[in-house]
Amino acid sequence: MYTFDQPLGRALSVAAGSPAVVCQDRRRTYAELGSRCRRLAGAMRKLGVAPHDRVGVIALNSDRYLELYLGLPAAGYVLVPVNSRLAPAEMRAILADAGVSVLFADSDYPGAAGVGHVLRMPDDYEDLIAAADEVPLGDGVTEDDLAALFYTSGTTGAAKGAMHTHRSLVSSALHFMATWPFDQQTRWLVASPMFHTGGIIATLATVWAGGTHVIMPRFDPDLAIDLIEREAVTHTLLVPTMLAATASAQLARPRNVSSLRYLSHGASPISAETLRRARQAFPGAELLHVYGTTETTPITTLLPHEERLLDTPLIRSCGQPAVGVEVRVVDQSQDEVPPGAVGEIAVRSPSVMAGYWQKPQSTAEVMRGDWYLTGDLGYRDEDSYLYLVDRVKDMIVSGGENIYSTEVEDALATHHAVEEVAVFGVPDPRWGEVVYAVVFGRVQVEPDELVAHCREQIAGFKVPRCVELRTEPLPKSAAGKILKRDLREPHWAGRQTQVSGG
């Protein structure tokens, strides 16, 4: 069955002497990695941690993080990776919500104060491993057991723990392997944080194939290129800002990046300009757009070979449903809408989460039978290429017209003075909602000028009724996303938001 011990077991069987992981000056074979994972399991048993207990980790990426990610679920525990950039109160809330009793941390995080047993990395961790006996992995573990809780970042209220089973994460690896080749020659660069599903998107696939992880503790574009060159990296995933920075660094000082054949990006929209520069900087690489969510592990739709699509309209799409994943665009009655019509994106797959940890109400809000409602609005074409439009909760309904906040934001962003922008609806007695924009300018500009600029580009009913200018950058989440909720909230104080999903 599809449990975490399977990929590791195969790697130990077919590639025990091959390099499993490279991180800074540490290199380990699969035999070494396997032994350390089995000793980690032994250590947890010795500590009295019971099967199904939640074990937290707050850390930068490392080879030890990889061991925790592979070893703890394989030993029957539930891994809780926590974003190391969260505020103490946010960390505390997550650790309490998950009931974490044992935590691995690579620094003295104030938010970890409430946890009974904190083990510091590397020292406590290495002591633990050194003193432990090896315990076999996978015993008593079934594919429907929880493997990990991934907390969704808090742009939509209190963080919720997406429950992923062994099967959801292992089947997601198979779905990725059905699109991209993984074998013993694969060298995957881990550049995104491993506490997000994007950071571990290829972990089980790489291990299953007996390939190598090349792990960066923290992202730096020049270091990324040096590692690609030195370690002959073949595959990676970068978020768009990382991809833009890495492409620029390579174009400024070219190194030998010919080993890089598979270059994916995801987590947020990407500009055609960034893709073009990526193509120029990494001419030997296939470009792949991955769309997905924490709840979908994340592989949902894929747009392969973007480098061949640069001059076609398809480049704006986030691709077609991955093998193993069903995607629908539905209306509020959960009926499919025809190609071209905007609706909410719904996903069904063995890779979808089992629900939110101890939040049946939140689970019920997003699950319709086996279908997960992403909260993303979009449409598909005749061949099921998916185009994202907006978040459901960011759509504005004004005088019966649907207005996508992103469309207005895009119009404002084309003005040279606009550095950051957020658009949302505010209550209005006549229209229900009207469009409201908050702008942080890079130079002085008058609201009237921005309104006039919009008028040239979008329909009158979409033009902001009000443009509020800020002298400071807009508030952002730990993941760097603008917290539109915080900007919108004061306008709706004491009222029920009219759009669902909030």
Place this chain on the structure above:
Amino acid sequence: MYTFDQPLGRALSVAAGSPAVVCQDRRRTYAELGSRCRRLAGAMRKLGVAPHDRVGVIALNSDRYLELYLGLPAAGYVLVPVNSRLAPAEMRAILADAGVSVLFADSDYPGAAGVGHVLRMPDDYEDLIAAADEVPLGDGVTEDDLAALFYTSGTTGAAKGAMHTHRSLVSSALHFMATWPFDQQTRWLVASPMFHTGGIIATLATVWAGGTHVIMPRFDPDLAIDLIEREAVTHTLLVPTMLAATASAQLARPRNVSSLRYLSHGASPISAETLRRARQAFPGAELLHVYGTTETTPITTLLPHEERLLDTPLIRSCGQPAVGVEVRVVDQSQDEVPPGAVGEIAVRSPSVMAGYWQKPQSTAEVMRGDWYLTGDLGYRDEDSYLYLVDRVKDMIVSGGENIYSTEVEDALATHHAVEEVAVFGVPDPRWGEVVYAVVFGRVQVEPDELVAHCREQIAGFKVPRCVELRTEPLPKSAAGKILKRDLREPHWAGRQTQVSGG
């Protein structure tokens, strides 16, 4: 979940207008294939066939066979593909064992006489499709439902129906896709009979990717090459005799086969000479050895890139465990034996059968918990490359020594006079068993000369005590395998065979 409607549903969603199947002068898109499968489902409902009923098919390969293979399980029925080359009594036994009430047949098979409702292809079939309404696929079907019974050919007694669920067949497709790329440009040539798992080995993978099936009703080496050229075939699987014939035909009259990138073979051992000729004939193709059984769907171990291994000892191996499949070499207590030691090959995977249809005793003989005992003897090296040695039941135990019949057969086969050979044990009061050989010679030869020939090559205790010469070719199964059982039986009449698994 992993049900048959998933691959077809994805193809309909992402590639409705793309070619799904080419067979003789018929070409159909996925939209057409999907519509015909839904009408097949409607026709079965109209005929009153109940969910989970077994529906038989006896036919040569065709686009209609593909529709039956995809459509019947997706509509909730259990497909029973029957070997069209079986004797009438064998067909009758299978159809009765499976309880087949509706049968599709492309000819007037006498063995089908007992079935209540026989539908002839193409005429009855096309009438049925034309008159039926479309019914949605996948409704009420779960991944643990039976999808097909594959009857194992009768070299080991009465045919048994290996029960495959939706999940076992669908996960096997994912395991194949984790090794070889499948996409919309894939054009898979179906050359092996579709009633064997080897014939449908890539069906779900090809459909899932939205690729094209190019189907040969019956194998012919020159036609195979013509199809590769004309239809730009990219992938195929051939059994070794087919591969040898196809390579010879291409070398005799070269055509443009540059489209063929992925060339696999399986079902029986292959000679280095055949591989060399295949390499010469198809220089642009990766060669892949697939080892497996009907009970394992069949993908079990894979040896990719054999073209790079031709001059290494690895070429004698049948490869490493596929992604998603665990393989062990065990002794009679089911404990793993160390690398190099011979034992029985055991397999565990979601792709393993659920047991034999209505044969709990036969199921119990081969299943140990989740592990399936293949009845094959072999050993593995340190990197889990597997080497086959013999069938468990063909191993001879003489004076406490294990003797592999294949080793003695290989020694005899190197004599120029030997055309066909079968070696087995016969009872002996002193040694338990002694080695007995049956030979069909291509020229006159004396038994003593063959014994002397063996003595030069293998240890004395392995040399046949008796060599029986035949003037006719040895008896063979419908699949062309020598029926060693029939040759051995008279020697053991009235006794209990001493080796297990018979």
